[in-house]
Amino acid sequence: MVITWLGFSSFEIETKQQENDVRLIVDPYQNETGLRFPRTLQAQLVLSSRDHEDQNNIDTVEGGGEKPYRIDGPGEYEVNGVFVYGIEAPRAINQENNKSKNQKHTIWRIETEGMSVAHLGALNRELTDKELEQFPSIDILMVPIGGNDVMTPKMAIQAIEKIEPRIVIPMYYSLPGVKQELLELSAFLKEHAGAKTEELSKLKIKKSDLPAEDTLTKILTRG
Numbered sequence: 001m002v003i004t005w006l007g008f009s010s011f012e013i014e015t016k017q018q019e020n021d022v023r024l025i026v027d028p029y030q031n032e033t034g035l036r037f038p039r040t041l042q043a044q045l046v047l048s049s050r051d052h053e054d055q056n057n058i059d060t061v062e063g064g065g066e067k068p069y070r071i072d073g074p075g076e077y078e079v080n081g082v083f084v085y086g087i088e089a090p091r092a093i094n095q096e097n098n099k100s101k102n103q104k105h106t107i108w109r110i111e112t113e114g115m116s117v118a119h120l121g122a123l124n125r126e127l128t129d130k131e132l133e134q135f136p137s138i139d140i141l142m143v144p145i146g147g148n149d150v151m152t153p154k155m156a157i158q159a160i161e162k163i164e165p166r167i168v169i170p171m172y173y174s175l176p177g178v179k180q181e182l183l184e185l186s187a188f189l190k191e192h193a194g195a196k197t198e199e200l201s202k203l204k205i206k207k208s209d210l211p212a213e214d215t216l217t218k219i220l221t222r223g
Contacts, residue, residue, distance in 0.1 A: 001113050003203040005220035007035045008054045009121055009144060009172045012043070012223070015112040017081030024082065025068075026108070026119055026142075027055035034179040035222075045079045048072040049121030050091075050105045054172075054180070073106055083111040087134045092125035107131070114207045115139045118163060122172065124150050127159055139210055140203075141165035144172035146182030153183065153191040160192075166210045168195075168217045169203070175222060185219065192217065 002014040006028075013024040023043040030053040031037060041061050046068045049055045058070055069079045074088040089107045108119040118135050119142040120127075141163055144150035150172045151159070160168055174182040189197065199219040 001115065001203075001205050003140070003169070003205070003220070004223040005169070005171060005202075006038065007175060007178075007222050008033065009049060009119070009142070010037070010055070011119070011142065011171075012041065013110070013112075013117070015082060017112065020080055022080045022082050022112070024110070025061050027121065028057040028061055029054045030057045032179075034177040035175065043068045045069050045071070045082065045084070047084065047086075047106075047108060047119075049107065049119075050103070052122065054122065073104070081112070085109040085111075085134065087131060089121070089123055089127075089131055091123065109135060109138075115205070115210070118142065118165065120144055120151070120159065122150050126155055127162065132162055135163050138163050138165040139207075140167045140169065140205070142169045142171050145170045145185070145188040146173040147187070148181050148183070150182070153188040156188060157192055160215065164215070166215060167203075167205070168215060169220060170217070 004012040008029050009027040011026045015022050024045045025043040026047045027049050029037055032053050043061050046058050046061045048058055074086040077084040086106045091103045091105045107121045110117040116138050117140045118138045143156045145153050145156045170188050174184045195217045197217040201221050203218050
């Protein structure tokens with residue numbers, strides 16, 4: 001499996017099922033965010049956590065002849081041997097603008113190559129016990145850390161401690177050009193002092209590469 005971070009909560013996940021290469025794009029964002037989303041990405045499967053400019057640019061992803069399969073809500077899906085579990089996880093009410101606490105939002109568990117990947121989208125609160133039950137034996141956790149409109153670093157660390165993944169990939173934090181007010185990666189690393197970290201352009205991983213005991217934090221530079 002090869003995982004590339006595209007900015008915000010967006011990732012390209014390249015995986016192999018039997019003899020077939022399968023590509024997933026999670027949370028493609030609009031250029032109005034201040035980041036420019038790649039225009040030439042192709043995938044068989046596209047996931048969108050919520051209808052927001054940070055995650056809803058589904059139409060920009062092509063399928064290489066056929067439109068990619070699109071998932072934007074809860075349910076169980078299987079596409080080309082990749083299993084996706086969408087878990088309903090409404091965002092907490094935003095007191096500043098009084099948005100409804102029932103704002104539609106989905107978090108994900110992706111099963112492929114014998115590994116389990118959890119993606120927490122734009123969640124801006126702690127996980128409930130019911131939601132945590134949907135994340136057993138997680139190998140890779142993609143967690144928002146930027147505060148303001150998503151989890152704070154402290155909330156993210158609480159999620160890490162409860163899910164106990166083998167690898168953590170922080171996402172959804174400030175980058176040059178981003179218009180949204182978000183914390184920088186350093187705020188998370190300060191809160192998460194003592195964690196074993198490594199910076200990579202992309203994560204290439206097989207099940208046999210997963211750490212046996214320690215949780216490792218992989219910092220992916222934006223692809």
